[in-house]
Amino acid sequence: MNGWNKTRWLIITLLVVAVYWWAVMGIDFNLHRIIAGLPKGKVILERIFVKSLRYIGGPFFWEMVMEMLKTLAMAYFGTFIASVLTVPFAFLAAVNFSPYARFFKMFLNFIRTFPEILLAIIFVSMVGPGPFAGVLAIGFHSVGMLGKLYAEAVENIDMKPIEAITAAGGNFWQKLIFGVLPQVFPYFASYSIYRFEIAVRSASTVGLVGAGGIGVPLLLKVQGRNWEQVGVIIIVIIITVVIVDYLSAYIRKRIV
Amino acid sequence: MIEFRNVVVVYPNGFKALKGINLHIHEGEFVAIIGPSGAGKSTLIRTINGLVRITEGDLIVEGKHVQKLKDRELRLLRRKIGMIFQSFNLVKRMSVLRNVLVGRLGYVPTLKSLLNLFPKEDVEFALSNLEKVGIRDKAYVRADQLSGGQQQRVAIARALTQQPDIMLADEPVASLDPPTAKVVMDYLKKFNEELKITTLVNLHDVDLAKTYAGRIVGIRAGEIVFDGRPEELTRDILIRIYGKWQES
Numbered sequence: 001m002n003g004w005n006k007t008r009w010l011i012i013t014l015l016v017v018a019v020y021w022w023a024v025m026g027i028d029f030n031l032h033r034i035i036a037g038l039p040k041g042k043v044i045l046e047r048i049f050v051k052s053l054r055y056i057g058g059p060f061f062w063e064m065v066m067e068m069l070k071t072l073a074m075a076y077f078g079t080f081i082a083s084v085l086t087v088p089f090a091f092l093a094a095v096n097f098s099p100y101a102r103f104f105k106m107f108l109n110f111i112r113t114f115p116e117i118l119l120a121i122i123f124v125s126m127v128g129p130g131p132f133a134g135v136l137a138i139g140f141h142s143v144g145m146l147g148k149l150y151a152e153a154v155e156n157i158d159m160k161p162i163e164a165i166t167a168a169g170g171n172f173w174q175k176l177i178f179g180v181l182p183q184v185f186p187y188f189a190s191y192s193i194y195r196f197e198i199a200v201r202s203a204s205t206v207g208l209v210g211a212g213g214i215g216v217p218l219l220l221k222v223q224g225r226n227w228e229q230v231g232v233i234i235i236v237i238i239i240t241v242v243i244v245d246y247l248s249a250y251i252r253k254r255i256v
Numbered sequence: 257m258i259e260f261r262n263v264v265v266v267y268p269n270g271f272k273a274l275k276g277i278n279l280h281i282h283e284g285e286f287v288a289i290i291g292p293s294g295a296g297k298s299t300l301i302r303t304i305n306g307l308v309r310i311t312e313g314d315l316i317v318e319g320k321h322v323q324k325l326k327d328r329e330l331r332l333l334r335r336k337i338g339m340i341f342q343s344f345n346l347v348k349r350m351s352v353l354r355n356v357l358v359g360r361l362g363y364v365p366t367l368k369s370l371l372n373l374f375p376k377e378d379v380e381f382a383l384s385n386l387e388k389v390g391i392r393d394k395a396y397v398r399a400d401q402l403s404g405g406q407q408q409r410v411a412i413a414r415a416l417t418q419q420p421d422i423m424l425a426d427e428p429v430a431s432l433d434p435p436t437a438k439v440v441m442d443y444l445k446k447f448n449e450e451l452k453i454t455t456l457v458n459l460h461d462v463d464l465a466k467t468y469a470g471r472i473v474g475i476r477a478g479e480i481v482f483d484g485r486p487e488e489l490t491r492d493i494l495i496r497i498y499g500k501w502q503e504s
Contacts, residue, residue: 158348160341160343160345161345161346161347161348163307163341163345164339164341164345164346164358164411164414165358165361166307166334167305167307167334167337167339167424168334168335168338168339168358168359168361168362168414168415168418169331169332169333169334169335169361169362169418170331170358170361170362171331171361171366173366173370174361174366174369174370177369177370178347178350178354178358178361178369179347182347182349182350183347183348183349186349
């Protein structure tokens with residue numbers, strides 16, 4: 001290694017060290033505090049995942065199962081609203097159907113950039129706290145994502161059967177219902193189910209900002225440092241998400 | 257019945273697909289159109305039902321000037337013209353019967369058709385046309401479960417369900433093996449004779465054209481270079497149509 005290369009390595013090393021130093025200082029990093037906090041962490045984790053098990057099957061557990069079912073309803077309804085609202089956007093954003101596809105794709109991207117939690121806060125302010133605000137947040141956000149996926153399904157259709165319907169004297173609506181829909185519907189359904197899977201997770205968290213669902217008791221129990229009950233809620237959410245993911249994958253495999 | 261008068265088709269990209277076609281097809285004829293790829297066979301056949309609009313000239317089908325028809329009038333004309341395609345063009349995820357009922361779309365009120373409320377007679381007619389092509393038992397099977405030859409027969413049943421006066425076939429057997437191709441061509445010939453459906457078939461297979469057609473039209477680079485009876489199609493004429501010719 002010659003002198004110049006050595007200098008270069010030294011400079012780069014110093015720069016990297018400086019970046020780390022700056023980052024560590026920035027977040028107030030303190031190894032001592034981690035070590036001091038470890039026993040506390042152990043206790044919390046034990047309360048969440050071990051001591052909570054005693055409550056499984058008890059009244060609080062069943063109450064939370066009911067809350068989870070309500071949360072599923074929120075996710076379902078939000079996804080349903082989005083699925084219906086998305087259909088026109090799918091065609092408006094598909095290059096083979098719309099001259100303004102680029103504009104609508106940008107619009108859908110724009111919708112998607114709003115984090116759900118932010119939308120939930122906005123809707124809680126608009127329509128008051130509760131599941132309705134959560135449904136709106138999930139629905140609105142889903143339009144962005146579903147719109148893009150639906151539009152891709154529309155762009156991938158085979159135009160030949162549609163030519164045949166034209167040749168038989170079919171009009172615009174008949175071409176849509178007989179030619180386009182049978183081709184895109186399984187994909188629309190599949191994407192909506194996938195989106196529902198994601199919505200279940202979001203519906204569990206929008207409650208943290210007051211938008212209903214199991215996130216509401218979760219927030220209350222966290223604030224009260226009631227870790228056993230927090231644990232029960234987390235376990236209910238995890239089991240539900242696993243079941244929903246499994247069912248979703250199974251159904252989607254069967255329809256497309 | 258079908259009359260081309262100096263018909264010119266220029267595509268938006270500037271390609272001149274038809275360069276002054278004059279052709280008169282009479283009721284009940286079985287006409288094969290032959291010619292090399294890109295000669296304009298598909299374009300020619302698609303002008304008849306307005307899938308391709310003509311740029312110049314006059315095209316009269318069943319007494320109507322196709323180039324002057326408005327949307328609705330064009331749909332009324334199209335329902336009397338059946339069409340089958342090289343790749344069958346069925347909606348794969350729909351049942352065979354529903355595909356055949358597409359042939360009634362020009363007749364049934366839009367809303368009823370969208371709600372799948374086809375009159376009983378229409379459903380029975382569709383089934384009887386499946387019977388005519390020998391696959392009634394497949395009526396409730398999904399279209400993509402059928403073989404290529406069966407799919408083309410569904411497409412023929414769909415066209416018959418339009419109660420057409422004219423049948424257009426764009427390379428109907430190009431994706432089929434020879435025995436299956438023969439079955440499909442036999443059906444086209446049969447319905448031409450029995451139901452008096454004027455039939456125009458694009459074919460790249462000259463032997464098939466000679467076997468089935470009562471009249472052969474040869475086109476090359478958008479112009480008609482031969483129009484006559486199959487036995488008049490000599491080696492010299494084939495060279496004129498294809499540029500070169502090798503006996504198979």
